[in-house]
Amino acid sequence: MQMAPSSTQDMDSIPVIDISPFIHRTAGSDAVVKAIEAACRETGFFLITGHGVSTEATARLYNLARDFFDEPQEWKKQQGRGTSLKGGVAFSPIADEALSATLGIKTPGDYKESLNFGPRLPGDVWPTVPQGLQAAFSAYFAEMEALAGHLRRAFCQAIGLAPDYFEPAFADHLSALRVINYPEQQESPLPGQLRAGVHTDYGFMTILRSEASPGGLQVRRRDGEWLDAPNVEGAYVVNIADAFMRWTNDEWLSTPHRVANPPGDFKGTTRRQSIPFFVNPSKETLIECLPPFAAKAPAKYTPITYGDYIALKTSQAFSKS
Numbered sequence: 001m002q003m004a005p006s007s008t009q010d011m012d013s014i015p016v017i018d019i020s021p022f023i024h025r026t027a028g029s030d031a032v033v034k035a036i037e038a039a040c041r042e043t044g045f046f047l048i049t050g051h052g053v054s055t056e057a058t059a060r061l062y063n064l065a066r067d068f069f070d071e072p073q074e075w076k077k078q079q080g081r082g083t084s085l086k087g088g089v090a091f092s093p094i095a096d097e098a099l100s101a102t103l104g105i106k107t108p109g110d111y112k113e114s115l116n117f118g119p120r121l122p123g124d125v126w127p128t129v130p131q132g133l134q135a136a137f138s139a140y141f142a143e144m145e146a147l148a149g150h151l152r153r154a155f156c157q158a159i160g161l162a163p164d165y166f167e168p169a170f171a172d173h174l175s176a177l178r179v180i181n182y183p184e185q186q187e188s189p190l191p192g193q194l195r196a197g198v199h200t201d202y203g204f205m206t207i208l209r210s211e212a213s214p215g216g217l218q219v220r221r222r223d224g225e226w227l228d229a230p231n232v233e234g235a236y237v238v239n240i241a242d243a244f245m246r247w248t249n250d251e252w253l254s255t256p257h258r259v260a261n262p263p264g265d266f267k268g269t270t271r272r273q274s275i276p277f278f279v280n281p282s283k284e285t286l287i288e289c290l291p292p293f294a295a296k297a298p299a300k301y302t303p304i305t306y307g308d309y310i311a312l313k314t315s316q317a318f319s320k321s
């Protein structure tokens with residue numbers, strides 16, 4: 001099927017782009033790249049359809065993670081708390097993380113809990129319940145790696161780099177797969193407490209399987225207005241993150257976003273589960289103004305390795321002072 005990328009490219013919305021012509025190198029491929037570039041320059045957020053990700057792998061991970069979150073709090077807190085096992089699981093309980101701390105804003109911890117995995121990231125032994133959790137994380141991770149590769153190649157074409165320019169930086173990538181559970185809010189949140197506080201993502205880009213619910217993802221437009229991210233069944237939300245913005249000399253944007261609380265008077269179910277895949281380069285990768293951007297303007301930042309950059313950001317997010 002050959003379709004022009006469907007996109008709503010007016011300035012104040014988040015476009016939906018069918019990337020299948022780019023993946024399959026069919027007519028319309030160049031238009032996909034142009035639509036992606038426009039979105040990266042305007043808000044740094046876009047939705048993709050035609051991505052080819054297995055719906056079965058997605059549903060399996062979604063359902064098994066939900067089963068995990070349904071287990072008792074006390075049991076969950078004993079799972080995935082160690083850091084000795086590379087490729088292990090890491091569980092982060094409710095209010096453990098306050099994302100807005102990375103922007104210097106102090107709030108109570110985010111009203112969410114999450115399960116985290118990366119083949120090169122530290123964790124703990126996987127629980128035996130629910131059965132198949134580790135396999136589901138691994139299978140979905142592989143789907144995301146393939147999609148991330150397509151998107152990196154589209155970025156290269158947009159920027160004017162060789163198609164594989166970024167690939168060495170991702171040979172030993174530090175990407176992280178996270179399933180987040182935003183529970184019903186039985187009590188009013190604390191002052192300033194959100195499902196996820198305002199933040200930008202740290203790494204290269206994020207590929208998010210979002211879910212419609214009262215209390216969902218919001219993106220801050222340049223004029224300060226908050227936009228609700230559109231919900232398109234089967235689509236992924238893609239956003240540029242900080243290290244990539246720095247790589248582009250700030251020409252492509254890493255935009256603040258948050259997850260709002262459900263309205264207090266909402267009567268139906270508000271539980272929400274999202275699955276972000278944080279695409280991060282290897283520790284040694286030098287984040288240094290990319291040549292096509294350096295040719296246009298002086299580099300704004302001194303080069304830094306991704307390892308040094310991420311260490312700084314993470315320590316801010318989990319500081320409790």
Ligand SMILES: O=C(O)CCC(=O)C(=O)O
Nearest residue numbers: 180196210217259274276
């Ligand atoms: O749950 C969502 O929709 C977004 C979460 C998010 O922005 C993050 O974890 O970085």
Ligand SMILES: [Fe+2]
Nearest residue numbers: 199200201257
């Ligand atoms: Fe985020």
